[in-house]
Amino acid sequence: MPQNTKYVYHYTTIKGLEGIVKHRTLRFTDHRFLNDFGEFVRAYEKLKELEPKMQTILTDLYKTLNASYSLAFCCVSKTCDSLAQMRLYGDDCRGAAIALSTNTWELASESNGRLFPAVKLFDSPNNSIFREPVFTQLEDCEYTDLDHYCTQIIDNHKEFLNQLNISSEGIVNLRNLSALEAEELFKFLADIAKWKDKSFSEEQEMRSIALVPKDNLLFESRANDIRPYWDWQTQGNNLDHLILGVILGAKCSTNTAGFLAYKLGSSNYFREHRSQIEWREKVGDEMFDVLEPTNNYFCFKQKTTYQ
Template sequence: MIYHYTAAPGLLGILGGGSLRATNIAFLNDSAEYYLSLERIQSALDRFARAEGGGLGAFLDGMGQRLREATHRIPEVYVVSFSRAADLLSQWRGYGEVESGYAVGFDIRALTEGLRQAGALLVPCVYEAEAQDAFADDLVRTVADLWCRASGGSTDGDGAAALLDEAFGRLAWFAALFKHPGFAEEQEWRLVSLLAPDQADRLEFIARETCVATYLPVPFPKQAVREIWVGPSRHQHLSLPAIDALLRKAGYPADTALHRSEVPFRLV
């Protein structure tokens, strides 16, 4: 199970619309971590270059250029955050809006199967620095190998540039999974989706207090929803029957479990 924490409007949107809102990673509270992750990818490319002894110059130059450009623009990387922990105080504090927090519990396997058509990836975040470096090294070697096979040695023309763009997209995809070890308590998993330049019609927009933000709707199968948690509140007993009615009206599994948070309200 993984849990998506949200406030009441988010819960109604998720259950009523049957989709999750993947947020552009630049609009997350910890968006700076993504750019630090790109630095780890660059370090992995540097180690790969030393190991190759000067080979694959076109690939390395192309990736280096794209990494430099990525640090100065909003990435087309969209994520939905989950936690392996149910009823976690830090998550209620971060996403519950005082007495309006809810957590939707998803079955990982059912959710993953449902994401195949959406072109999204669901994986756990990597927290330890050594594990991140090892992961980045493996990723760079894999992407370099794929690039070599696809390019056939050609380094000129639009085709080569498109292959480099695709290779960088794979690196950027996984960079979204690196998190600072100080957040390890969250046991975060992320649904990650990339938006191609010709897919702007997939975007939706939402007004925030200080800006207009973009998000990507990601449909999920209703059978993936297995639990709903009502966060710390004085009125949990009122929310439970309303959520139960919403689940039944929207056609979610009849055995979807409803829980009350056991975190004492005074701690929130």
């Protein structure tokens, strides 16, 4: 994670904001159900194109993983006042942008993803690679040329790819992966998942990648699909340290500040959570309009007059 990135922002609908605050969770969405349906898949297909001898093994690997797991993303931005993102992801400015602490996220991710079980990758289609979901630190998306980026991935993971042997039937031999090799597999997938089309570069996106066993998935119906996702339970009050502020969109009712006051606002923040005060002083007060009630001091509203 870049050393100078202390604050990131998750743009979401009013329903998304409610869920995050009420349930103390952050959502990771299966990569096949993101706004850009080419996420991960385009880069994965390019790898197969650049390495023809790996086409069968990479195809089987993808099928194997999707049979029992979800590769899911949680996406944030390094910019806090993006009208375009508030329109696209925040329900045309009726939603919000949640300011998050990268330091808190880093501590959480370091403690969650190191316990790779020393078991075979699969003995049957239902056997788990990892007993519990694992997720990465927040990493910058890469907006570089796709061919160049995939060539780098092949070079960086050459040793791991060489370990994925192809039998005479063309079946991926993953049964003997050690815990270390399973960790390398996750790093390989996470690196692929960081690529994003350059047309989205103004979003300044960072993302965390999760590998989630299907038993841990939840499902939500949308207008035209049913979307699998995983909710990261932030364990008790840890989300109070993770959330630094909430910026309501231009069309979002200021009554939302009252809800946030009930669920998050407290004078105790002045004594306990210095990071929230720092974010307000450096970002919130300068760029946005503060909302009442005053005990919910970290709720702001965009100053834009867009209607």
